[in-house]
Amino acid sequence: MEHREEHRPDGNERPDHEEAPGPSPAERPGTNSTVSSSEDGVGDEVTGDSSALIVRETMADQVPPPPDTEKARRYLDSGGQYTEGHIHCGAGHYQKLVLDVRRREFYFHCYDWRVPRDPDDTDRFPPVDGVWAPLQWVRVADILYWTIDSHYGAEARPYLTVGEGNALARELAPLAETLLLNLRAVPGTDTYDWSAESASAGMDIQSACSRYRYPPRGRRPELVDMAEAVSVRPCLVQDQWAGLDDRQLDEEAERLNKYGLHLNPAVANALGFDPGVHRASLLGTRAWLYEHRREAAAGRPMQDAAVFFAAHPDLITADTSAAELATVPETALAAAEAEGIVLLGNTVYAALVHREELRDQVFDELASGRQPALSRCWVCGV
Known part of the structure; x- marks a missing residue:
């Protein structure tokens, strides 16, 4: 060469x-x-x-x-x-x-x-x-x-x-x-x-x-590509992976890399080596997970839940009650599906964070002497 x-x-x-x-x-x-x-x-x-x-x-x-x-x-x-x-x-x-x-x-x-x-x-x-x-x-x-x-x-x-x-x-x-x-x-x-x-x-x-x-x-036989592991152990794949945002997907990739073979010794057994051997690892986990998510989206655009909520202000306001907030994830998923968008991340948590950000803005307005428009006085618990 x-x-x-x-x-x-x-x-x-x-x-x-x-x-x-x-x-x-x-x-x-x-x-x-x-x-x-x-x-x-x-x-x-x-x-x-x-x-x-x-x-x-x-x-x-x-x-x-x-x-x-x-x-x-x-x-x-x-x-x-x-x-x-x-x-x-x-x-x-x-x-x-x-x-x-x-x-x-x-x-x-x-x-x-x-x-x-x-x-x-x-x-x-x-x-x-x-x-x-x-x-x-x-x-x-x-x-x-x-x-x-x-x-x-x-x-x-x-x-x-x-x-x-x-x-x-x-x-x-x-x-x-x-x-x-x-x-x-x-x-x-x-x-x-x-x-x-x-x-x-x-x-x-x-x-x-x-x-x-x-x-x-x-x-090294103890280094296993993620695609190879899935081919001998298809049950490794979890449905939730297709809906994870980048941060969650990166965390999952690291978990699979560190513990994937240890927690799934059947992979090593199927490939003919001891899962406890030194440096046995799953590799290519991050690339495989991102490709898996992209394939599951089938050409549809993917969007983090936080971004989707920010682009749809009618879904959550500072006035949204706890009971109303509980229905937002399902409503958002339906709205995203109608628009042909794959919603990523924890929609429940993202909805809560978005409402708190809106309420922080209200407190900032009150602190500056302005009167925000509110449909209910959640600030004072009414």
């Missing part, structure tokens, strides 16, 4: 450019998709072939010099008395492999170990939320990175030269491309979700970054 190699403008800072557009609702990166990956985020288009990934060549002047091994050891041997060696000793694992999901770039990166890092710095690069430490698989960060287990004290993997780092990026580029090509686009959003294939490829990159350089294992 061949990969294009281009010069990266700066090894320590992300280039100043507009972010490339995210995935369209109906597309995922793959054989038939087209994604921009030019220097400024527009221009050259790449498809799901050997040009889908760009391997950026990092230059020697873009990385800091390696820590001085002798100074680091003198610092340790002196019990900290050799202060000049402190910064060299504390360099840590500063060498990374970075995958820019949006720009489809993969490259060797070193942050400057000579500059103290603020753990609370939200502008640091690579961003903290992209570190490869998979405990759950729901969202894909725009920037993913793997820490290379290189160190002055590791004979099996001392710090890499820039040439060695670039060679490692080229070596692992097929895995990075496998990760990219198997991400799942989340319908109706500009975000991606994981698949068993993409997550397994990420794990193989992590293994290769270890000082022991473990060989790739390929697809």
